[in-house]
Amino acid sequence: MKTLxxxxxxxxxxxxxxxxxxxxxxxxxxxxxxxxxxxxxxxLRCAEGVSKKWLDEVGIKPDPAWIxxxxxxxxxxxxxxxxxxxxxxxxxxxVGYVLERHLFDKALARDAVEAGARVMLRTSxxxxxxxxxxxxxxxxxxxxxxIEIRCKCIVGADGYESQxxxxxxxxxxxxxxDIDSCLQYRMVNAEIAPDYCEFVIGDSVAPGGYLWIFxxxxxxxxxxxxxxxxxxxxGAAKKYLDRFIANDKRFAHSQPLEIMGGFVxxxxxxxxxxxxxxxxxxxAARVIDPITGGGICHACRTGMYAxxxxxxxxxxxxxxxxxxxxxxxxxxDRMEDKLYRNWYAKERLATLDDDTINKLVELxxxxxxxxxxxxxxxxxxxxxxxxxxEGFEDLI
Amino acid sequence: xxxxxxxxxxxxxxxxxxxxxxxxxxxxxxxxxxxxxxCGRCVxxxxxxxxELEAKS
Numbered sequence: 001m002k003t004l005x006x007x008x009x010x011x012x013x014x015x016x017x018x019x020x021x022x023x024x025x026x027x028x029x030x031x032x033x034x035x036x037x038x039x040x041x042x043x044l045r046c047a048e049g050v051s052k053k054w055l056d057e058v059g060i061k062p063d064p065a066w067i068x069x070x071x072x073x074x075x076x077x078x079x080x081x082x083x084x085x086x087x088x089x090x091x092x093x094x095v096g097y098v099l100e101r102h103l104f105d106k107a108l109a110r111d112a113v114e115a116g117a118r119v120m121l122r123t124s125x126x127x128x129x130x131x132x133x134x135x136x137x138x139x140x141x142x143x144x145x146x147i148e149i150r151c152k153c154i155v156g157a158d159g160y161e162s163q164x165x166x167x168x169x170x171x172x173x174x175x176x177x178d179i180d181s182c183l184q185y186r187m188v189n190a191e192i193a194p195d196y197c198e199f200v201i202g203d204s205v206a207p208g209g210y211l212w213i214f215x216x217x218x219x220x221x222x223x224x225x226x227x228x229x230x231x232x233x234x235g236a237a238k239k240y241l242d243r244f245i246a247n248d249k250r251f252a253h254s255q256p257l258e259i260m261g262g263f264v265x266x267x268x269x270x271x272x273x274x275x276x277x278x279x280x281x282x283x284a285a286r287v288i289d290p291i292t293g294g295g296i297c298h299a300c301r302t303g304m305y306a307x308x309x310x311x312x313x314x315x316x317x318x319x320x321x322x323x324x325x326x327x328x329x330x331x332x333d334r335m336e337d338k339l340y341r342n343w344y345a346k347e348r349l350a351t352l353d354d355d356t357i358n359k360l361v362e363l364x365x366x367x368x369x370x371x372x373x374x375x376x377x378x379x380x381x382x383x384x385x386x387x388x389x390e391g392f393e394d395l396i
Numbered sequence: 397x398x399x400x401x402x403x404x405x406x407x408x409x410x411x412x413x414x415x416x417x418x419x420x421x422x423x424x425x426x427x428x429x430x431x432x433x434x435c436g437r438c439v440x441x442x443x444x445x446x447x448e449l450e451a452k453s
Contacts (some may be wrong), residue, residue, distance in 0.1 A: 235445030261407030
């Protein structure tokens with residue numbers, strides 16, 4: 001059987017994997033990134049909306065090559081049609097670009113390659129290899145042939161499936177209420193605002209989640225839905241989404257050119273994302289924002305942190321859990337508070353009926369909010385409807 | 397587990413949601429291992445209702 005060796009094996013070629021690979025390679029480590037699909041960045045499993053602020057933080061320069069549309073703001077709608085429009089001046093932190101993910105992901109992977117990382121496509125990890133209890137690599141299948149890849153440390157960047165972590169003994173299991181079942185169409189010929197991302201909330205529209213319309217120019221949009229696991233059954237995501245599209249006049253002459261499924265975790269992150277000789281990043285570490293379902297920025301951040309910490313670890317050759325703990329501290333310091341706050345908010349949102357959500361959207365649409373983000377919205381809600389934020393008011 | 401191949405979108409959602417880690421997505425093929433304890437979570441969550449529990453033999 002073919003055996004490959006490297007310092008760092010990155011499993012998964014999404015944004016988290018590519019960022020980790022780039023920073024490992026920049027640190028002088030022999031880095032191999034494997035991707036089980038035939039192409040980096042495809043097929044799409046994403047609504048493609050991102051905010052702008054974080055790109056600078058992780059050293060990614062906005063590039064028109066992968067920005068499909070520049071948003072002026074966002075619209076939040078309740079079931080009775082009450083809508084709240086956020087303009088860019090107020091919504092700077094939470095809206096931004098709609099991406100072309102297949103190009104964005106390839107740009108990040110190219111950065112990793114330029115830094116010196118190797119990439120193997122159609123290479124699927126099937127288990128971790130242990131020797132004397134210690135993780136020393138993975139078993140994989142490359143273009144149909146079984147191979148072994150030996151490494152000093154694994155970066156689990158295998159996305160929502162998050163199997164590498166589980167094979168390695170990290171508990172990445174989710175509670176049903178921390179899972180969102182999602183479905184999305186790429187719709188064309190829709191009569192939608194070209195530069196506003198729309199979010200529709202409400203128990204009758206998208207139980208425990210939301211429905212989104214993210215424009216991609218020329219009447220094209222990603223139109224999708226996420227439904228909380230506890231309220232999903234019998235293909236609920238498709239039923240709710242189809243009903244919405246059928247009843248919304250803007251889609252009267254619109255047709256889908258693509259359908260895609262995909263799940264997001266809505267928990268506040270793993271209890272611990274490292275173990276001896278393994279580190280998890282991005283969706284695999286369950287660091288998706290529980291309210292927005294956005295995972296790209298967290299994946300890029302955790303990927304970068306992982307690369308930096310692994311570069312330090314390589315200096316002593318110690319990739320034990322203890323040596324990897326600075327990674328744990330970095331991501332927690334940066335995002336744990338927000339993950340918890342938004343997790344509480346998500347849990348509460350899932351309990352609200354349509355009437356309450358109608359009132360909430362009306363309230364925030366009339367409130368004077370300087371900069372609109374989840375935090376400031378919750379602050380307004382706390383003032384007027386303290387019951388809604390009961391139990392997590394200390395985080396607001 | 398019965399997978400309706402004409403519905404499955406190969407999104408991998410069931411894989412990451414399985415408490416037993418009993419599902420593996422190999423490109424366009426879902427494989428269920430004998431770790432599956434028929435909890436039915438994947439059936440409940442599938443966005444397009446592509447999964448069905450097999451009747452116990």
